[in-house]
Amino acid sequence: MKRALPRVFTRNSGKSDGVLMNVEDRRVKRTQRLLAKALITLTLEKGYDVVTIRDITERADVGYATFFRHYHDKDELLEDVLDVVLAEMLELLLPANGADPAAMGTLIFRYVGEHSEVCRVLTGSMPLTRKLITLGTQSVRGDTLPQAASIVPPEIVAHHIVASSVALIQWWLEHDMPYPPERMGAIYAALIVQPTGATALSG
Amino acid sequence: MKRALPRVFTRNSGKSDGVLMNVEDRRVKRTQRLLAKALITLTLEKGYDVVTIRDITERADVGYATFFRHYHDKDELLEDVLDVVLAEMLELLLPANGADPAAMGTLIFRYVGEHSEVCRVLTGSMPLTRKLITLGTQSVRGDTLPQAASIVPPEIVAHHIVASSVALIQWWLEHDMPYPPERMGAIYAALIVQPTGATALSG
DNA sequence: TTCGATATGATATACAATATATCATAAGAT
DNA sequence: ATCTTATGATATATTGTATATCATATCGAA
Numbered sequence: 001m002k003r004a005l006p007r008v009f010t011r012n013s014g015k016s017d018g019v020l021m022n023v024e025d026r027r028v029k030r031t032q033r034l035l036a037k038a039l040i041t042l043t044l045e046k047g048y049d050v051v052t053i054r055d056i057t058e059r060a061d062v063g064y065a066t067f068f069r070h071y072h073d074k075d076e077l078l079e080d081v082l083d084v085v086l087a088e089m090l091e092l093l094l095p096a097n098g099a100d101p102a103a104m105g106t107l108i109f110r111y112v113g114e115h116s117e118v119c120r121v122l123t124g125s126m127p128l129t130r131k132l133i134t135l136g137t138q139s140v141r142g143d144t145l146p147q148a149a150s151i152v153p154p155e156i157v158a159h160h161i162v163a164s165s166v167a168l169i170q171w172w173l174e175h176d177m178p179y180p181p182e183r184m185g186a187i188y189a190a191l192i193v194q195p196t197g198a199t200a201l202s203g
Numbered sequence: 204m205k206r207a208l209p210r211v212f213t214r215n216s217g218k219s220d221g222v223l224m225n226v227e228d229r230r231v232k233r234t235q236r237l238l239a240k241a242l243i244t245l246t247l248e249k250g251y252d253v254v255t256i257r258d259i260t261e262r263a264d265v266g267y268a269t270f271f272r273h274y275h276d277k278d279e280l281l282e283d284v285l286d287v288v289l290a291e292m293l294e295l296l297l298p299a300n301g302a303d304p305a306a307m308g309t310l311i312f313r314y315v316g317e318h319s320e321v322c323r324v325l326t327g328s329m330p331l332t333r334k335l336i337t338l339g340t341q342s343v344r345g346d347t348l349p350q351a352a353s354i355v356p357p358e359i360v361a362h363h364i365v366a367s368s369v370a371l372i373q374w375w376l377e378h379d380m381p382y383p384p385e386r387m388g389a390i391y392a393a394l395i396v397q398p399t400g401a402t403a404l405s406g
Numbered sequence: 407t408t409c410g411a412t413a414t415g416a417t418a419t420a421c422a423a424t425a426t427a428t429c430a431t432a433a434g435a436t
Numbered sequence: 437a438t439c440t441t442a443t444g445a446t447a448t449a450t451t452g453t454a455t456a457t458c459a460t461a462t463c464g465a466a
Binding site for chain 1: 327329332336341353354355356358359362363365366370371373374389390393394395397398399401402
């Protein structure tokens with residue numbers, strides 16, 4: 001017997017059936033890190049869709065063909081970046097769960113501000129923004145809202161909260177973060193959480 | 204004397220300095236209409252970014268090179284579509300200005316429902332969605348909100364109203380329009396207009 | 407530390423799509 | 437009616453994607 005699969009071929013969330021690569025190998029992690037960083041930098045320099053894979057590999061100082069050993073295309077690489085960001089935000093927000101909305105909002109905007117370049121790129125991609133909103137909506141529906149008998153279906157309420165939050169983040173980034181995270185947290189609470197909560201109950 | 208510029212070279216909003224084409228010529232209008240229709244159809248069939256210009260020209264039954272006589276690239280063609288949609292919605296909403304929010308919302312969702320294919324494509328493009336939200340925000344800021352002394356800056360309030368509305372439309376389209384326009388108009392009023400108005404005043 | 411496994415670099419190449427140029431023809435404008 | 441111009445057809449330069457191959461370097465495990 002040949003010892004059952006000692007290696008770890010985990011492609012992110014197991015969705016992509018395509019390129020397999022041992023993510024425990026230092027070389028692999030190094031290459032993927034370099035590629036991700038290059039994509040972010042180049043996207044901020046000249047826009048996501050005009051960045052070529054040759055651009056990325058040259059900036060990352062990595063062989064051109066190496067890219068395709070890890071990802072099928074640019075979008076798959078960018079999705080990897082989103083997964084990392086989502087995991088980080090989740091572990092940031094989980095401990096603070098149940099705190100008051102303004103404090104939660106402050107945490108969110110503090111994180112976004114500290115990773116503004118990556119977030120700018122991610123929120124510039126429609127597929128990733130959709131994915132983000134979908135995941136967030138599911139989470140919000142699970143967490144709160146054991147409500148009923150409103151004009152507005154709970155599914156829409158959850159979607160509205162998440163989509164509005166993402167939009168607020170986008171506004172903040174596009175305007176070069178003119179207010180500090182604490183102020184944005186307060187705005188988040190006053191503009192999104194509080195009114196929507198009231199609507200879900202009474203409306 | 205040679206008669207000063209009898210022709211009309213209007214490239215949409217005069218922004219693109221690139222391809223000039225007499226938009227009063229029937230042939231031009233016909234070609235552009237065919238190209239736009241082909242792009243919409245193909246995008247719904249297999250996704251915007253994998254649609255090639257050759258696809259478009261073949262579906263439109265138009266010479267390949269002809270495309271570049273009208274647009275630099277796919278995105279410019281799609282922007283043309285957005286301009287038409289925006290103009291139509293504007294003339295739909297202007298007469299009803301000042302009516303109650305639910306009625307306005309019903310008008311909006313009725314229009315979206317009747318043009319769901321085009322709207323699906325447009326709201327799937329991040330640059331166009333941004334443009335739409337920016338224009339809408341300016342309009343809302345001009346219309347209403349002579350307010351002051353709130354935690355939430357009026358600029359953010361306006362942005363929130365528009366972005367939330369677009370998000371609600373996106374939700375509706377993505378879920379295959381499960382409620383009629385009248386219901387969506389009521390939801391729009393209860394979820395977005397009424398709470399945000401209250402926040403802008405009191406919050 | 408050694409050894410087998412494997413990720414990488416460098417290179418060549420097939421292929422697809424963009425973008426432009428040219429010229430004859432057909433369609434529209436006046 | 438005729439002058440203008442948009443189109444079709446075609447060729448071509450250019451760019452970017454995607455895959456294959458082989459020697460080398462790096463890694464993990466014993």
